[in-house]
Amino acid sequence: MEQIIIQYTEFLSTNSFLLFAYLIGSVTFILGLKMLSHPETARKGNLIAAGGMIISIFGTIFLYKHHGSGLGNYAWIFAALVIGTVVGTMAAKKVQMTAMPEMVSLFNGMGGACAMLISMIEYHNDATPSTGKLLIIVLGMIIGTVSFAGSIIAWGKLNGSIKDKTIPGGQMINFLLFGGIIGLAIMVVGGFVSPDMAHMLFYGITALAAMYGILFVMPIGGADMPVVISLLNSFTGVAAAFGGFLYDNPVMLTGGILVGSAGTILTILMCKAMNRSLKNVLIGSFGAAKTGGAAGAKDQGNYKEISLNDTAVLLAYAQKVMIIPGYGLAVAQAQHTCHELEKVLNEKGVEVVYGIHPVAGRMPGHMNVLLAEADVPYEKLLEMEDANDQMGTTNVVMILGANDVVNPAAKEDPNSPIYGMPILEVEKADHVIVNKRSMKPGYAGIENELFFRPKSSMLFGDAKKVLQALIAELKTV
Amino acid sequence: MEQIIIQYTEFLSTNSFLLFAYLIGSVTFILGLKMLSHPETARKGNLIAAGGMIISIFGTIFLYKHHGSGLGNYAWIFAALVIGTVVGTMAAKKVQMTAMPEMVSLFNGMGGACAMLISMIEYHNDATPSTGKLLIIVLGMIIGTVSFAGSIIAWGKLNGSIKDKTIPGGQMINFLLFGGIIGLAIMVVGGFVSPDMAHMLFYGITALAAMYGILFVMPIGGADMPVVISLLNSFTGVAAAFGGFLYDNPVMLTGGILVGSAGTILTILMCKAMNRSLKNVLIGSFGAAKTGGAAGAKDQGNYKEISLNDTAVLLAYAQKVMIIPGYGLAVAQAQHTCHELEKVLNEKGVEVVYGIHPVAGRMPGHMNVLLAEADVPYEKLLEMEDANDQMGTTNVVMILGANDVVNPAAKEDPNSPIYGMPILEVEKADHVIVNKRSMKPGYAGIENELFFRPKSSMLFGDAKKVLQALIAELKTV
Amino acid sequence: MDQLTSFFNGNYHLITIVILSVFLGIEVISRVPAVLHTPLMSGANAIHGVVIIGAIIVMGEAKDGDFFSLILGFLAVVLGTLNVVGGFVVTDRMLEMFGKKKKK
Amino acid sequence: MDQLTSFFNGNYHLITIVILSVFLGIEVISRVPAVLHTPLMSGANAIHGVVIIGAIIVMGEAKDGDFFSLILGFLAVVLGTLNVVGGFVVTDRMLEMFGKKKKK
Numbered sequence A, B: 001m002e003q004i005i006i007q008y009t010e011f012l013s014t015n016s017f018l019l020f021a022y023l024i025g026s027v028t029f030i031l032g033l034k035m036l037s038h039p040e041t042a043r044k045g046n047l048i049a050a051g052g053m054i055i056s057i058f059g060t061i062f063l064y065k066h067h068g069s070g071l072g073n074y075a076w077i078f079a080a081l082v083i084g085t086v087v088g089t090m091a092a093k094k095v096q097m098t099a100m101p102e103m104v105s106l107f108n109g110m111g112g113a114c115a116m117l118i119s120m121i122e123y124h125n126d127a128t129p130s131t132g133k134l135l136i137i138v139l140g141m142i143i144g145t146v147s148f149a150g151s152i153i154a155w156g157k158l159n160g161s162i163k164d165k166t167i168p169g170g171q172m173i174n175f176l177l178f179g180g181i182i183g184l185a186i187m188v189v190g191g192f193v194s195p196d197m198a199h200m201l202f203y204g205i206t207a208l209a210a211m212y213g214i215l216f217v218m219p220i221g222g223a224d225m226p227v228v229i230s231l232l233n234s235f236t237g238v239a240a241a242f243g244g245f246l247y248d249n250p251v252m253l254t255g256g257i258l259v260g261s262a263g264t265i266l267t268i269l270m271c272k273a274m275n276r277s278l279k280n281v282l283i284g285s286f287g288a289a290k291t292g293g294a295a296g297a298k299d300q301g302n303y304k305e306i307s308l309n310d311t312a313v314l315l316a317y318a319q320k321v322m323i324i325p326g327y328g329l330a331v332a333q334a335q336h337t338c339h340e341l342e343k344v345l346n347e348k349g350v351e352v353v354y355g356i357h358p359v360a361g362r363m364p365g366h367m368n369v370l371l372a373e374a375d376v377p378y379e380k381l382l383e384m385e386d387a388n389d390q391m392g393t394t395n396v397v398m399i400l401g402a403n404d405v406v407n408p409a410a411k412e413d414p415n416s417p418i419y420g421m422p423i424l425e426v427e428k429a430d431h432v433i434v435n436k437r438s439m440k441p442g443y444a445g446i447e448n449e450l451f452f453r454p455k456s457s458m459l460f461g462d463a464k465k466v467l468q469a470l471i472a473e474l475k476t477v
Numbered sequence C, D: 001m002d003q004l005t006s007f008f009n010g011n012y013h014l015i016t017i018v019i020l021s022v023f024l025g026i027e028v029i030s031r032v033p034a035v036l037h038t039p040l041m042s043g044a045n046a047i048h049g050v051v052i053i054g055a056i057i058v059m060g061e062a063k064d065g066d067f068f069s070l071i072l073g074f075l076a077v078v079l080g081t082l083n084v085v086g087g088f089v090v091t092d093r094m095l096e097m098f099g100k101k102k103k104k
């Protein structure tokens, strides 16, 4: 405890300008988060938080004092800042809109690694830390490492370099790892082993934590990654907060904890939007359901196919067409072609709107971002409720690479894993045309009876190619 | 600063059970406030906060240590606690539902006085406080005193013993008082005067603050008191928080500030619900408008009267009657009689519902509380939107002592002071019967054109007496 | 100025707590239905009665012969208790009335 | 146990700050529309990059010959910067896309 008081009183001798900078930092983080959660203010909120961050960082560099002396190694620090800024900006600017979640995951991993490294250096430098300090160091290291390793796996999964793998007995292994980490941590923090031994164990814990992070994320379905990233996000927040304890640094503390708790709530909200429980996501029961659900195209009757030419005619003579985009459209990168189709139809006097399901695609707001990128005017994007209201006056619904979000089982089959999720009720329209490449199921891994219903016709092929052909066809109608 | 550090380190030697008790206190206050703002959890929230308060109080009594020694004067403390508890409980239990706001105001004043006394004692006991401590003491004293004096005036206004008074040049006087308080406070805190002089000035400030509190509340319309009480409430919260600084006491700090900021927001929300600005309330411009608006029953045409007998017939042969209660019903204490009317009509096969305007009466929720007291079943109370939806299917609307909340000027006359406030649109019903004692205006002091409209008929008299007569009449129909 | 900065430094954590509490108070209260304004006001009123803790400390530390402190302190504790107890009881009574809603 | 209580006492204000921040985080985020989940996640991600301050302190205090601290510290600052800068830039890009909404 003494050391804590000493630390505190030393802290008091710090320049009060720095404290003030930190106060501004904390306030901007709160305001930023608050504004980020409202559509109109979100962008400004992000900038405000960024401003607070810059103030806190430069405040630290120039004003921080410990034992009366300021920081050194300015050359190293600035070199690192410049490298990080250049690489970070380039990566962030270059990334495809659709690859956003993996980018976020990667950056999150960097934060986790940063927390891990800080703990390692502190452990290395302080030969005999107090129990309190040691506890903070070890916990910060564990959480930072888990977040780092987990984020890297999540990143790999999202960009496709790592495939979903269910490890046999995975849950058991995770449980053992968890126990091992706790056990070793107690031995190190409680001082039950010799200093040399403790040193070895410390790095042992790091290794176990990394393994835990990997195995924790590995079995989770690739498409559940946004939820997992949000969870790892809050882990990194907590790791940053431990840094706040370590340096008695208020802005690290508030920033870290705010993100930790906000991230947790966000994770829960995301699960809710998908109509799933967090446990369900983590255990990855969709993967399990997949084998059962997709067991066969059973004998659900037959589906009709429709030719490009017929589709073109149907569209050209419709009064109102609703396009329902899904994950397939993003995969095919067909947003621009889709926008072109819309324009061609408009020229023919056909009204075109888009029906946007909140969880279409693989991240919340995916379709909005995607179509905005292709300059589709915002007023044409209907939210689910509005889209369903207008369904009755729609002649043709054109489903482009969407599947689960139009699956009637969500309304009709209480045994379906997606039962209860609100869907776009396309069958209220006159005709339903479904574009996808095969009869394979979508994300939830379940059969979609819609394809066998009387109103539906299938138009197989890659979304982009089909749309291009369709546009050509339309010009001849 | 030194003294602050010393205080801090001393505080550390306090029993950590006390700190823990304070932590619980802070958390229960947050939870309590959170739950108080949702209808289903409100009551539990209040109890939770009360539990935290008890823990904090008894923690302080038994565990608080300063310079290593605990508190003394237990006999005095417990005597005071017992007296306060007995008197407080009795007063709170005995008070009429309709007198709640004045009771709250009185209790609020007690809190302000408590803060004021603490500051006085601290000033008296510490001959040479540091500037920081002195600042806290003086500010706590000023705010506590203003809150105390203002609350007492508000209490007097609500129970009718003090009448609204617009002091000529009142705003100017308040401005001068405010300046005087600030000026003297700077002299005392800055140490610009001799100790003896400072002592005198200190009590001078107290006197000025009391005057300020009185003059601040005096000109505000009696019916605006709920807003003013909410504002004074947040003042007392801030005064309590200064106590938190003084004793480095976290629960006083969080509790006080929470109430301070929550109270401020609540004040703003209340103003919004009445469609007025806070400034408008404080300057009391309704009072001003009164002279203008009520300038005459102009020549708005004539109003019809309706006899008791006709009213009884109209009601008895209606299918659906909507009762719209207002402030007059509360004044007449006619809620029980009103409930009786409802039962008599029910027996005759008439459906009766109540249309509740959110700011009907003189405090938010006034009508709900009033009718709940008379055991009117909750499902018969329609909120404004529902009431307006059902207005079209209503045969007779019976307005009992309401006025502003049914004034069509709010929708039709952009120059009206209540323009923009949502109202109960009674003219959508077939017949409108208005019970009040005269043609005098209501709270907003403006003419109500509704009374002159073709569908309306007036039924003059005190609400309770009229209802009793009506019931008698109905039994003969 | 010097006094002020040292005050700021010395009470830095407390100031952070104040700022967080301000935001929290605002967040928690925004969006209350109008019907709850009165009980919420009354509940908040009871909570700031926490000032009684200061009164207890002042009273408990008063020296034996110091009647100024003893009498004013006694008064302060009584008034503080009134605020706390009266506040919570009145709020509970009000909410009890609202509670009748549930008799659906 | 003794170590723990003294830790609790010593960091009492920090613990209060933690608790307030937890509540604040929860209050601020509840009720976000689904469309904003991704940018909000990304913005929060940038904010926890505040851990870079720890890295800067560690780096700035490293002794001249202490290559363990210097190298790991350097790495930590680079990674922290990536988190901060990348996070804010990516969020801004995302929100820019959403911003097109306003072209109504």
Ligand SMILES: NC(=O)c1ccc[n+]([C@@H]2O[C@H](COP(=O)([O-])OP(=O)(O)OC[C@H]3O[C@@H](n4cnc5c(N)ncnc54)[C@H](OP(=O)(O)O)[C@@H]3O)[C@@H](O)[C@H]2O)c1
Binding pocket: A223, A224, A225, A226, A274, A325, A326, A327, A328, A329, A331, A332, A358, A359, A360, A361, A362, A363, A364, A365, A366, A400, A401, A402, A403, A404, A405, A406, A435, A436, A437, A438, A439, A440, A441, A442, A443, A444, A461, A462, A463, A464
């Ligand atoms: N938005 C979010 O935040 C989020 C996050 C995580 C999970 N999820 C989940 O993701 C699902 C989203 O539903 P969704 O309807 O958008 O997608 P989906 O149900 O995953 O279906 C996508 C369909 O697109 C087809 N497709 C793939 N590539 C294509 C291509 N190049 N051209 C044409 N079609 C192609 C696939 O069928 P073929 O293979 O036969 O072509 C597949 O059936 C929901 O279950 C949701 O819960 C959403």
Ligand SMILES: NC(=O)c1ccc[n+]([C@@H]2O[C@H](COP(=O)([O-])OP(=O)(O)OC[C@H]3O[C@@H](n4cnc5c(N)ncnc54)[C@H](OP(=O)(O)O)[C@@H]3O)[C@@H](O)[C@H]2O)c1
Binding pocket: B223, B224, B225, B226, B274, B325, B326, B327, B328, B329, B331, B332, B358, B359, B360, B361, B362, B363, B364, B365, B366, B400, B401, B402, B403, B404, B405, B406, B435, B436, B437, B438, B439, B440, B441, B442, B443, B444, B461, B462, B463, B464
């Ligand atoms: N609810 C709140 O939180 C709150 C708080 C502050 C202010 N306010 C304001 O208060 C007003 C409430 O509207 P309101 O329609 O309920 O009331 P109101 O507009 O004040 O009208 C009440 C009417 O009741 C009549 N009345 C008085 N005593 C009566 C009795 N014994 N028997 C029968 N009638 C009697 C009065 O007319 P006679 O004199 O002719 O009888 C008066 O016109 C609004 O302007 C609102 O903004 C509300």
